[in-house]
Amino acid sequence: MKNCMRKIVGIGLTLSMIAALFAGCGKKADKASDGEKVFYIGGSGPLTGSYAAYGMGVKNGAELAVKEINEAGGINGVKIKFSYEDDEGDQEKAINAYNILKDKGMNIMMGTVTSGACAAVIEKTKQDGMFQITPSASSTDVLKYGNVFQVCFTDPNQGIASAKYIAETGLAKKVAIIYDSSDIYSSGIQATFKEEAQKQGLEIVADEAFTSDNKTDFSVQLQKAKDGGAELVFLPIYYQEASLILQQAASMDYKPIFFGCDGMDGILNVENFDTSLAEGVILLAPFAAVEGIDDQTTKFVKDYKAAYGELPNQFAADAYDAIYVIKAAIEESGATADMSIKELGDALKAAMLKIKVDGLTGKEMTWSSTGEVNKQPRVYKVVNGEYALAE
C-alpha cells in the first residue's frame, strides 16, 4: 500500500513537472506572436563543429546587412528583426533550429548554410508555406519543390562552368580531379565537371577521391595526378583540405595549375599556411574579399573588417546578398509584415521571379521558378598573396 502510494505520488510529481515544462514553451510562443509586427528573418547554420566558419560567415554577413537596412529606415518603413540559430550542419538539429525560430515568430527563412540540413528544412517550409532563401546550400536536392531560392550557384553549374572555363581559355589539356566523395558539395561538382570536361575534349588522367574520415594525406592522389601528367588539378573541395594538398604537392615538387571552386575561398586565411604556395591558384567563385574590385565590394569588406575584425568569406557575401534579395522581393511585392506566413511566402515567391538584384556575388542576379540563380561566375587568381580578377 505504502509502496503504491509513493509511486503514484512520484508519477504525479513527474507529470506536473512535465506539464510545467511544456506550458512554459507554450507561453513563449504566444508572446512572440503579438506585439509590434516586423519582418522577422530567421537563419540557421553551423556555429559549432567543422563547418563553423561557414555558419559564422553567414551570421555575420546577414547581421551586417540587417543593420544597414534598419539604419536606413527598414523596408518600406518596417524594421527587420534577425535571429540566428546553430544547426551544427545536421538535419535533425536544423529542424529543431527551424522550430525554435518559428516559436520566436520568424516569418522569413534565410537558410540553411549546408545542403544536407537544407534538404530537411525544405519539407518544413513547404508545409508551412514559408518563404525560404538559402545563401549557400548548393545541391540540387534543395530545389525539389521549387520553394527555395538560392543565392549561390548549384553544384552542377559550378562543375560545368569550371570545365568550360578551362577548355575555353586553354589552361590545360590533361586534367586530374581530387575530390571528397563523402561530401555532397564536392561530389556534386565532380560529377558534372567530369561529364562536361569530356564533352569539351579535356582528358581526365586521374579522378581520385578521399573521404572526410581520411583527409590528411593526399600523397597517393597527387602521385597519380603527377604520373598521369596532369597540367591542371581540379579541386572541388573546401580550403582546409586544399591547403594540405598544396603543401604536399610542393613537397613532392609537383607544380600543376590548381583550380578550385567557391569552397576554395578562404585559402589565404588558413592558419600556419604559407600563402606563397597558393600563388597562381585559380578559383571560380562568385565573391572574393578584394578591395577595389567595385565600390560595393570595397565597402562591404571595409565594414565587415571593422565589425568583426576579419576578412569576409564568400558565405558572408552570400548571406549579405540574401538579405538584400529579401528586401528587394518585399519591395517588389508590396508585402506587409502583418501578412500570415503563407501569404507572405506566396507574395515573395511571385516577386522573386521579377526582381533583378545587383549584389556582391553577382551583377543583375535573376531567379528562375525552380529557385536557381542566374548570374555570371567570376574567376579569381592568387597573385602576390592576394586575389585578383583573372581575365
Add this chain to the structure above:
Amino acid sequence: MKKNIMKVNLSKDAKYNLITIAAIIVVYAMCQIMIAAGMMSYLMKGLLVPFCYYSILAVSLNLTVGILGELSLGQAGFMCIGAFASAFFSKCTINLIPNTFIRFTLAIFVGALAAAIFGMFIGVAVLRLRGDYLAIVTLAFGEIIKNVLNTIFVGYDSKGFHFSLKDAASLKLQGDGTLIINGPQGITSTPQDTNFTVSTLLLIATFIIVANLINSRSGRAIMAIRDNRIAAEAMGIDVTKFRILAFTITAALAGVAGVLYAHNISSLNATPKNFGYNMSIMILVFVVLGGIGNIRGSIIASVILTLLPEYLRFLQDYRMLIYAIVLIIMMILNWNPTCIAWRKKYSLGSIFRKKTQGEV
C-alpha cells in the same frame, strides 16, 4: 485502478512495468491535449518523435549493456542500417503501395530485419569470444557502415535496379530512371510517415519486448551469463545462443529507431554527426545516466538529454561545455553513494512516507 492491481496480485516487476507503460500513455495523452489546445511550442512538437526514437535506442541498448553486460558502441550503426533499409524500401514501394499504414508497417519490419541480420552476423562472429571484443567490433562496424553507405549508388529504371560504387553517372540510368541512393547525398524525399502516435506505440512495444524478455526464462539465462558465465555454462545454459539472442534484439530495435528517424526527417545521409561514433556514445550516455539495467531510467534520461541542448541554446558557444558539465553533475547526483544516501533521506517520497506512517 489501485484496488484492481492489488486484487490481481501482480508481481512487483509486472506492476513496475505497468506503471511505466501507463505513464507513457498519460504523457502521450497530455501531449495530444496540449497540441489540440495549441499550447505546445513548435520546438516541442518537433521533438516528440525524436524523444521516442532516442528512447527506443536507449532501451534497446540497455538490453545489451545492462542485462547482457556487454559493451556495444555500434548502436548508431544499427540505426543507420535500419534507416537506410527502410527508406530504400519506402522509396521503391511508394507507388506500389499507396496505403501509408501498410507501407510504413512493412518498412518497420524491413528496417528491423536488416539491422537484426547485421546484428546476428556480428554476434555470431564475436560473441563466442570472451573479453571486450564486442565493443571493438561494434565500434568498427558503425564507422564502416557509415563509410560504405557513402559510396553506394543505386538507381531504378525500366530495366531494373542499377548498382555502382563509383558515381551516379556509371549507373547509366534510362531516361525514366530514378536515383534512390545517391552516394554521400543519401536518400532524399523519403515519405514522412512517422508521427507521434506510431512512435509512442513503438516505444511501448519496445518496452514490452525488453521487459518481457528480462522476466522470461531466456532473460534469466541472459542475466545468469552476465553475473557468472562459468556458472551459467555449468548449469547447461547455451551461453553463445543467449548472448546472440540479446544482441540481435538490441540491433533489431535500433533498426526500428532508424526507421522512425528516416521517415521523420525526409533527407537521409550518413554523416559522422548523425550515425557516427559520437551518436553511439551519446546513446550509451543515455543508458548510463538512466541507470544500467533500468529501462524506465533510460527513457527518462533520453528525453531529458535530448531536450537539454535545445534549452541551453541561449548559452550559444558555451552550450556544449555546459552540457558536459551538466552530464557530470547528473552522474554524480545519480550514482555517488553519498548523494544517493542524501537523496533518500530528503526525498519527497520519504517525507511523504513519514507522514503517512503515523496514519497507518
